[in-house]
Amino acid sequence: MExxxxxxxxxxxxxxxSVEKHFADINILxxxxxxxxxxxxxxxxxxxxxxxxxxxxxxxxYRIDLVADIFDRSRxxxxxxxxxxxxxxxxxxxxxxxxxxxxxxxxTLLDMYYQKYFDEEKIIYWNEIKTQIxxxxxxxxxxxxxxxxxxxxxxxxxxxxxxxxxxxxxxxxDKLGWVEKQSGRNEDLVFEIRPAIHRLxxxxxxxxxxxxxxxxxLKNDEA
Numbered sequence: 001m002e003x004x005x006x007x008x009x010x011x012x013x014x015x016x017x018s019v020e021k022h023f024a025d026i027n028i029l030x031x032x033x034x035x036x037x038x039x040x041x042x043x044x045x046x047x048x049x050x051x052x053x054x055x056x057x058x059x060x061x062y063r064i065d066l067v068a069d070i071f072d073r074s075r076x077x078x079x080x081x082x083x084x085x086x087x088x089x090x091x092x093x094x095x096x097x098x099x100x101x102x103x104x105x106x107x108t109l110l111d112m113y114y115q116k117y118f119d120e121e122k123i124i125y126w127n128e129i130k131t132q133i134x135x136x137x138x139x140x141x142x143x144x145x146x147x148x149x150x151x152x153x154x155x156x157x158x159x160x161x162x163x164x165x166x167x168x169x170x171x172x173x174d175k176l177g178w179v180e181k182q183s184g185r186n187e188d189l190v191f192e193i194r195p196a197i198h199r200l201x202x203x204x205x206x207x208x209x210x211x212x213x214x215x216x217x218l219k220n221d222e223a
Contacts, residue, residue: 013053022046030058030066030079035177035196037076047077071198072117076177078196104145104215105169106200107208108132109179113193122193123182129166129189130159141215163189173197 013019026043029036038044047054047066055066058079065080098106109124112132116122133142143150146162154162170191173179178197182190207214 011053011057013050014057016050018046019050030077033078033176035076035078035194035199037074037177037194037196039180039194040177044077048075069196069199071195074195076194076196078177078199101145101165102169102172103200103204104142105166106173106178106197107204107211108138108142109173109193110197110200111136111138113197116193124179124191124193126163126166126189133162138211138215141212145215 014023022043026036026046029040029043036044036047051066051068054077058064058066062079066077067080068075068077070076108129112124112128113122133139133146136142140150146165147154147158167189170179170181170189174181174191176196177194178199179191179193182192201208204214
């Protein structure tokens with residue numbers, strides 16, 4: 001990687017063979033909101049090798065920041081389109097917003113990531129999600145938002161509706177690089193939580209300190 005004190009005054013790095021080869025993919029992924037980690041090995045390597053040049057490129061041309069973050073010993077890159085966009089609880093002018101449901105599901109996955117902290121891969125199955133909803137410390141908040149009612153059990157139709165909500169959200173989170181859907185498995189909802197999910201902890205640091213009141217606010221805003 002280049003010396004961090006090196007001042008970049010041009011875009012000559014764009015002519016490097018590896019950059020030319022992967023520029024389109026990198027640019028499309030980042031501008032679509034993707035968080036790129038080592039799972040995208042070729043794109044990640046090019047970003048890491050010319051990190052300062054890429055930062056200058058996006059700052060000069062788009063006035064947005066290329067952020068290099070680290071969590072759980074894994075480095076990942078993303079474009080910060082907003083100051084700290086959080087969804088509908090944040091400033092209405094923010095460009096990238098999470099819905100209330102996506103916010104809750106994201107924080108649920110963040111909690112499950114920590115539970116699997118020492119696992120090399122944080123693979124999640126539908127039955128684990130159901131257990132998280134029914135038995136975790138935040139079960140009342142999860143039930144209130146996902147089922148609109150706090151009970152000990154729910155019928156198959158109700159669970160199917162929640163399953164659909166999670167499935168649709170995983171489609172969006174996969175595009176962001178927060179999860180990676182697993183193909184070739186017997187179950188229909190299996191995915192790996194990626195380290196970039198930790199961005200939610202940064203965005204909602206204060207709210208997570210009072211999760212119950214925060215989840216109630218989410219529910220009120222959803223109504």
